Amino acid sequence: MAKNSHQTVVVLDFGGQYKELIARRVREFKVHSQILAGDTPIETLKEINPVGIILTGGPHSVYEDGAPRTKRELFELGIPILGICYGMHLMTYMLGGEVKPCDVSEYGTVNVTVDDVTSEIFADVERDTVTLMSHTDRVAKMPEGFKAFAHTADCPIAAMGNADKKLYAVQFHPEVERTKRGNTIMSNFLYRVCGVEGDYTIDDFIAYEIEEIKKQVGDKQVVLGLSGGVDSSVCAAILEKAIPNQLTCIFVDTGLMRKNEGDEVEAAFADKQLNFVRVDAEKRFLTKLAGVTEPERKRKIIGEEFVRVFEEESSKFAGSFLAQGTIYPDVVESGLTTGAVIKSHHNVGGLPKDTKFIGLVEPLRALFKDEVRELGRKLGLDKKLVERQPFPGPGLAVRCIGEITKERLDILRDADYIYREEIEKAEVKCGQYFAVLTDMRTVGVMGDGRTYNYVLALRAVSTTDFMTAEYVHIPYEVLDKVSSRIVNEVKGVSRIVYDITGKPPATIEWE
Numbered sequence: 001m002a003k004n005s006h007q008t009v010v011v012l013d014f015g016g017q018y019k020e021l022i023a024r025r026v027r028e029f030k031v032h033s034q035i036l037a038g039d040t041p042i043e044t045l046k047e048i049n050p051v052g053i054i055l056t057g058g059p060h061s062v063y064e065d066g067a068p069r070t071k072r073e074l075f076e077l078g079i080p081i082l083g084i085c086y087g088m089h090l091m092t093y094m095l096g097g098e099v100k101p102c103d104v105s106e107y108g109t110v111n112v113t114v115d116d117v118t119s120e121i122f123a124d125v126e127r128d129t130v131t132l133m134s135h136t137d138r139v140a141k142m143p144e145g146f147k148a149f150a151h152t153a154d155c156p157i158a159a160m161g162n163a164d165k166k167l168y169a170v171q172f173h174p175e176v177e178r179t180k181r182g183n184t185i186m187s188n189f190l191y192r193v194c195g196v197e198g199d200y201t202i203d204d205f206i207a208y209e210i211e212e213i214k215k216q217v218g219d220k221q222v223v224l225g226l227s228g229g230v231d232s233s234v235c236a237a238i239l240e241k242a243i244p245n246q247l248t249c250i251f252v253d254t255g256l257m258r259k260n261e262g263d264e265v266e267a268a269f270a271d272k273q274l275n276f277v278r279v280d281a282e283k284r285f286l287t288k289l290a291g292v293t294e295p296e297r298k299r300k301i302i303g304e305e306f307v308r309v310f311e312e313e314s315s316k317f318a319g320s321f322l323a324q325g326t327i328y329p330d331v332v333e334s335g336l337t338t339g340a341v342i343k344s345h346h347n348v349g350g351l352p353k354d355t356k357f358i359g360l361v362e363p364l365r366a367l368f369k370d371e372v373r374e375l376g377r378k379l380g381l382d383k384k385l386v387e388r389q390p391f392p393g394p395g396l397a398v399r400c401i402g403e404i405t406k407e408r409l410d411i412l413r414d415a416d417y418i419y420r421e422e423i424e425k426a427e428v429k430c431g432q433y434f435a436v437l438t439d440m441r442t443v444g445v446m447g448d449g450r451t452y453n454y455v456l457a458l459r460a461v462s463t464t465d466f467m468t469a470e471y472v473h474i475p476y477e478v479l480d481k482v483s484s485r486i487v488n489e490v491k492g493v494s495r496i497v498y499d500i501t502g503k504p505p506a507t508i509e510w511e
């Protein structure tokens with residue numbers, strides 16, 4: 001529920017895919033936000049007493065059977081409201097206006113002309129601006145007392161409002177980056193219309209989450225699967241603050257981690273008030289992987305073995321809560337918000353049916369990656385851990401082409417370590433960089449002798465979304481240094497190549 005000491009903006013959810021983004025924008029303007037179902041009782045809203053309410057978009061048509069609605073009373077509470085897309089249609093419908101299908105639907109970026117630049121929500125916005133639209137219905141007749149503020153070529157009422165009642169609505173999505181002045185419009189609604197104080201900080205978020213965790217968990221124990229990645233580490237850190245001594249972190253060391261990584265994860269949590277269990281499962285994983293060269297088969301084996309090891313360890317904690325570092329993009333990609341699966345994440349979708357756990361604790365579920373990193377820094381986690389580059393779940397298995405053996409993994413680990421050290425020393429900007437041990441051996445010469453050793457590949461990409469990537473133009477001096485160090489210091493490598501393909505056509509990882 002809402003914090004008493006801070007102003008809250010409630011985001012009422014009518015099924016739109018951007019509800020968390022709206023809540024995030026509100027947080028960015030230093031206001032506490034809370035997402036609630038569109039049909040939340042008016043009494044509950046009165047208790048929360050928000051300084052503003054935002055109605056999200058949604059996939060429905062407002063006249064359609066089963067379309068989510070609200071009570072007319074919502075608009076009579078005297079609380080400022082901003083309706084977005086479906087939220088605009090709902091406001092119109094509930095207040096006696098008319099919504100009808102567009103002659104021409106608008107999808108994508110659309111030019112909007114602001115007709116009333118004196119309107120509070122369009123303060124500091126140019127007369128001609130660009131917005132993101134995605135709608136097949138539009139407002140045909142505004143409710144009484146409303147005034148149109150903007151139009152597009154195909155949508156005569158692209159924004160409207162009743163300044164006296166502090167009710168505003170926009171057909172476009174101010175919460176997305178593609179709406180050029182979206183931030184200004186959000187800020188105008190919050191600061192000019194709702195009159196927010198803007199004093200909500202990350203410390204308040206931490207205090208709020210800690211209370212929520214305590215309330216949910218009570219005196220029960222909590223078990224968290226810790227991978228050493230950013231999300232699970234930050235999750236562990238906030239849980240430790242909330243419920244010290246009730247938390248067990250299980251770290252499955254698969255033997256497929258980078259050099260020293262297992263020890264670093266352990267060290268990061270050594271001084272914390274939690275029970276840290278490191279399961280040394282290297283032998284189990286390498287035995288299962290022996291002789292396997294096909295990449296998808298490797299992934300499957302690792303995934304299954306991981307679940308098995310975790311279940312064995314966590315079975316000692318029946319009657320506990322299971323905590324997960326699920327973050328908002330995981331929820332979106334798994335299709336829980338829209339029904340469209342982009343990529344299935346093993347840690348999304350609730351507890352399995354036959355579980356011994358009594359519930360799920362997911363304190364980061366509403367956050368985006370950069371917010372998780374900020375939270376981690378605030379909780380005092382090591383910079384190196386918080387800013388860690390992504391590392392695939394199956395670990396070095398996807399970077400060790402061909403058969404996986406301890407010996408080959410050690411070659412890869414040592415080479416990768418040198419490469420990363422030199423890139424960091426030279427401060428080359430990369431989104432992700434790593435070494436790949438190929439299964440190809442070539443002839444070389446060292447001293448007076450012939451060698452027949454592996455080809456090692458270096459990869460470095462710049463990317464923000466990891467869906468597309470470009471290879472990085474690493475300075476030749478840095479490549480020289482890396483190459484000479486690896487061939488001199490790592491036994492088993494006699495030739496080094498640099499991967500100069502982007503994604504597409506290649507992928508970031510080799511397997």
Ligand code: XMP
Nearest residue numbers: 390391392393394432466503507508509510
């Ligand atoms: P690709 O190779 O598909 O990688 O261009 C895109 C991003 O995803 C990471 N990656 C994985 N992460 N399990 C993961 O958790 C996997 O199986 C996996 N494969 C690739 C990769 O490191 C890059 O950041």
